Amino acid sequence: MGDEQKTKILILDDEPIVLNRLKPALEKSGYNVEAFSRSLEASNRIMEQDFDIVITDLKMEGLDGMEFLTQVKERSPLTEVIVITGFATMETAKESFKKGVFDFLAKPFKLGEIKEVVAKAESKIRGNR
Amino acid sequence: MRILVAVDQHPYSAHVVKDVAKLAGNTWADVTLVGVGPKMTYIGQPSNKAEKKHPLTKALRNYRRNFLDYFEKEESPYEKRACNYEFVEVKRGVWEELYICRGAMKDLKIVLRSGNPVKEILAQSQEDDSDLIAMGCYKSGDCQWEGAVNIPQKVANNAACSVLVIKKEKKIRKIACCLDQENISQKSIEMINQMVTLYQTELEIVGLTDGTALKPMVEKNLDAILKYYNARQIKAWIKLVDVASMASFISQEARRSMMALWMGEHSLLSKMFPRGKVDKLIRGSESSVLLLR
Numbered sequence: 198m199g200d201e202q203k204t205k206i207l208i209l210d211d212e213p214i215v216l217n218r219l220k221p222a223l224e225k226s227g228y229n230v231e232a233f234s235r236s237l238e239a240s241n242r243i244m245e246q247d248f249d250i251v252i253t254d255l256k257m258e259g260l261d262g263m264e265f266l267t268q269v270k271e272r273s274p275l276t277e278v279i280v281i282t283g284f285a286t287m288e289t290a291k292e293s294f295k296k297g298v299f300d301f302l303a304k305p306f307k308l309g310e311i312k313e314v315v316a317k318a319e320s321k322i323r324g325n326r
Numbered sequence: 327m328r329i330l331v332a333v334d335q336h337p338y339s340a341h342v343v344k345d346v347a348k349l350a351g352n353t354w355a356d357v358t359l360v361g362v363g364p365k366m367t368y369i370g371q372p373s374n375k376a377e378k379k380h381p382l383t384k385a386l387r388n389y390r391r392n393f394l395d396y397f398e399k400e401e402s403p404y405e406k407r408a409c410n411y412e413f414v415e416v417k418r419g420v421w422e423e424l425y426i427c428r429g430a431m432k433d434l435k436i437v438l439r440s441g442n443p444v445k446e447i448l449a450q451s452q453e454d455d456s457d458l459i460a461m462g463c464y465k466s467g468d469c470q471w472e473g474a475v476n477i478p479q480k481v482a483n484n485a486a487c488s489v490l491v492i493k494k495e496k497k498i499r500k501i502a503c504c505l506d507q508e509n510i511s512q513k514s515i516e517m518i519n520q521m522v523t524l525y526q527t528e529l530e531i532v533g534l535t536d537g538t539a540l541k542p543m544v545e546k547n548l549d550a551i552l553k554y555y556n557a558r559q560i561k562a563w564i565k566l567v568d569v570a571s572m573a574s575f576i577s578q579e580a581r582r583s584m585m586a587l588w589m590g591e592h593s594l595l596s597k598m599f600p601r602g603k604v605d606k607l608i609r610g611s612e613s614s615v616l617l618l619r
Contacts, residue, residue, distance in 0.1 A: 284520070
């Protein structure tokens with residue numbers, strides 16, 4: 198499958214160790230993945246290009262993940278957003294869903310768990326097309 | 327996150343379910359409540375008959391109800407959704423109208439197993455691919471588990487994932503976290519983060535020293551961890567403890583703090599703190615104990 202046909206995923210997490218684990222795993226599953234550790238760069242990127250799926254951390258230095266989520270949904274309402282967070286609270290979970298996230302995953306999680314969620318999001322996107 | 331809650335009929339299990347509900351409220355984890363008891367001798371009996379025939383079924387159902395009661399129905403990720411006919415793309419370009427029951431966003435299941443409690447709890451954890459096993463124990467003395475002793479210790483020693491042994495009704499004010507700074511795993515830091523958020527505690531990061539100056543790499547690691555927490559507005563500090571006095575430090579600290587020990591495969595702590603000492607720690611600790619992997 199050409200890169201243009203692949204499901205496009207953007208990952209934003211300020212912990213490089215998370216990106217180093219997640220990006221190759223999702224690429225291996227056949228996705229076209231771009232990873233960012235700085236929220237400003239990710240924010241600029243979503244202005245240039247629509248992504249099918251965005252995976253974002255919440256608690257980051259600089260632009261907060263919740264603000265980023267809002268930006269993504271405003272720019273591209275059909276993008277499915279998956280929140281991953283190391284400091285989960287009931288409030289952030291509720292707020293994320295109010296803002297229309299596809300799923301909310303607290304760290305630690307296994308790669309299999311996030312791959313399952315990404316596959317479900319992809320299936321929903323295909324169903325909407 | 328996937329959490330396995332191992333329960334029996336002692337009151338501490340109700341407390342564990344309460345704490346895990348709070349954790350699940352934060353993390354929206356997939357949760358399994360597992361009980362291990364005598365073999366089931368019936369299939370598909372109405373619920374009242376099942377409760378009479380098996381002592382754990384009633385307890386498990388009560389725990390599930392208590393867990394769900396923690397959430398407001400409209401906002402619960404465990405609430406079952408309605409069933410409807412929906413067109414589903416079964417293969418590319420082929421759509422079939424199927425009767426779909428949209429499940430809850432997250433799984434909450436109860437499982438009853440029979441056999442050796444330690445083996446069954448570990449087997450369920452493996453089947454679920456759990457990130458955490460939570461179980462209860464009385465504040466002091468042996469952990470009695472449905473007639474068997476020290477089940478939490480045995481599970482803690484043999485699990486492939488992290489294990490949280492929760493002591494009843496003890497307010498946790500501080501987590502003392504012994505991470506083995508040369509081999510810190512990301513998973514263990516992430517688990518600590520969720521615990522700090524859950525219990526709203528301060529965090530003491532315990533570093534190991536052999537009495538000489540710290541290696542530059544170790545110092546860098548500890549500094550990075552501290553900065554990580556400070557950037558996230560968590561009150562954290564570093565305490566260096568000599569390797570020789572680590573065991574006595576842990577047993578003393580366990581009286582006033584929740585102890586978190588990283589016992590992963592390459593952990594120096596797992597060598598310094600063999601099974602017998604883990605047993606003793608869980609038995610003697612007045613607070614909860616978290617073994618990280």
